[in-house]
Amino acid sequence: MGNQYDGYTMRATFANIYMGNLRSNIEQIRRRLAPGVRLCIPVKADAYGHGAVPVAHTAVECGADYLAVAVVSEGVELRKAGITIPILVLSLPQPSEFTEIIERHLTPSLCDSELIRMLNVTATAMGRKVPIHLKVDTGMGRIGCTAAEAPELARLIAQSQGVYLDGVFTHFAVSDSLLPDDVAYTRRQIGTFQQVIDSIRRLDIDPGICHAANSAAVFQYPEAHFDMVRPGLVVYGYYPGDITEEYLNGVVGGKDAPSAVHLQPLMDVRSSIVAVKQVRRGESISYGRQWVAQEDCQVGVIPAGYGDGLLRRYGENLQVTINGRLYPVVGRICMDQCMIDLGTDSSVSRWDEVIIFGPQEHGALQSAQDIADKAGTISYEITCGIAQRVPRVYKDE
Numbered sequence: 301m302g303n304q305y306d307g308y309t310m311r312a313t314f315a316n317i318y319m320g321n322l323r324s325n326i327e328q329i330r331r332r333l334a335p336g337v338r339l340c341i342p343v344k345a346d347a348y349g350h351g352a353v354p355v356a357h358t359a360v361e362c363g364a365d366y367l368a369v370a371v372v373s374e375g376v377e378l379r380k381a382g383i384t385i386p387i388l389v390l391s392l393p394q395p396s397e398f399t400e401i402i403e404r405h406l407t408p409s410l411c412d413s414e415l416i417r418m419l420n421v422t423a424t425a426m427g428r429k430v431p432i433h434l435k436v437d438t439g440m441g442r443i444g445c446t447a448a449e450a451p452e453l454a455r456l457i458a459q460s461q462g463v464y465l466d467g468v469f470t471h472f473a474v475s476d477s478l479l480p481d482d483v484a485y486t487r488r489q490i491g492t493f494q495q496v497i498d499s500i501r502r503l504d505i506d507p508g509i510c511h512a513a514n515s516a517a518v519f520q521y522p523e524a525h526f527d528m529v530r531p532g533l534v535v536y537g538y539y540p541g542d543i544t545e546e547y548l549n550g551v552v553g554g555k556d557a558p559s560a561v562h563l564q565p566l567m568d569v570r571s572s573i574v575a576v577k578q579v580r581r582g583e584s585i586s587y588g589r590q591w592v593a594q595e596d597c598q599v600g601v602i603p604a605g606y607g608d609g610l611l612r613r614y615g616e617n618l619q620v621t622i623n624g625r626l627y628p629v630v631g632r633i634c635m636d637q638c639m640i641d642l643g644t645d646s647s648v649s650r651w652d653e654v655i656i657f658g659p660q661e662h663g664a665l666q667s668a669q670d671i672a673d674k675a676g677t678i679s680y681e682i683t684c685g686i687a688q689r690v691p692r693v694y695k696d697e
């Protein structure tokens with residue numbers, strides 16, 4: 301598929317993005333949806349680190365109905381790249397961004413009368429009628445009006461010249477948890493959201509597209525699909541929380557599996573051994589001298605560090621795959637480089653390829669999920685953290 305670095309020399313550290321996996325993941329998600337349920341694909345934070353523009357183009361080819369971004373500038377980037385399908389802006393905009401939202405045909409999420417009125421003034425002055433998705437907080441505790449406020453806000457939107465109600469939505473706090481309390485909480489959120497929709501309809505106002513489901517809810521709560529779903533993480537090939545591949549395929553938890561699921565991560569991050577050195581017993585590696593060789597050994601250097609998104613706190617939880625074997629990072633991860641313990645009788649040589657993480661079928665023995673589990677974070681943070689200076693190479697596979 302080519303990439304933005306064609307034609308000039310690429311650095312040793314780069315990320316492959318497997319667009320075939322993106323297509324396959326979207327296809328598997330589609331199979332879970334009733335006919336007519338729309339698909340909104342979140343491409344915020346540069347498509348969770350995978351590159352918003354290429355992911356958006358492929359998502360459109362795969363039949364996505366909406367895209368979602370967090371901030372206005374992300375929506376503008378997609379419009380400049382020729383994306384014409386509706387783009388929902390999930391976070392609250394600044395009033396100063398309204399002109400740009402309108403000019404770029406973005407769909408803002410709003411949840412209070414002050415912003416709705418201000419947008420209406422700007423839209424009316426520009427002679428436009430702007431779609432709004434009303435965000436309702438049914439238990440996430442982030443942005444959104446209360447269930448009680450929603451009907452009046454829907455009425456305000458319906459009665460304003462410059463705007464119209466294109467959708468109503470909410471977001472789940474614990475849909476990825478199988479703990480009974482969390483399941484009950486999510487069911488209450490779904491119930492509250494249904495009541496909000498009903499109360500808007502009772503005012504004879506069309507709520508537009510009603511949507512709630514994130515990745516976990518797409519698989520776990522089909523009753524929460526409503527008119528559209530917004531799965532992010534699963535599109536990128538990772539499983540949310542307790543909703544693992546084993547669980548979905550009925551291997552654990554005794555769940556009936558409607559069809560086998562096998563999502564595949566899109567991203568692998570690769571580098572290469574740029575130096576191999578002999579280290580004597582007692583010699584230390586990297587800042588702080590925290591790792592000291594217990595015996596004579598070989599240490600490899602790779603040109604990737606926290607400036608590339610290999611966070612310093614991953615420390616020795618980070619292992620890399622070289623020639624089909626795992627080797628640990630030793631010593632502190634630096635901004636631009638880190639060191640690998642190659643052991644005493646290593647067959648690794650200079651220029652050997654290193655896979656930092658990635659999908660198994662492309663040779664990685666460690667996934668972003670593995671790193672996340674060991675480092676006490678979530679896979680979202682690993683892929684979002686891969687820095688801009690790591691070139692993305694788009695593959696058709």
Ligand SMILES: *Cc1c(COP(=O)(O)O)cnc(C)c1O
Nearest residue numbers: 342390471514515530531532533
């Ligand atoms: C990020 C986000 C999503 C997608 O969540 P995933 O857990 O990645 O599926 C959906 N809706 C909203 C409002 C979001 O902010």
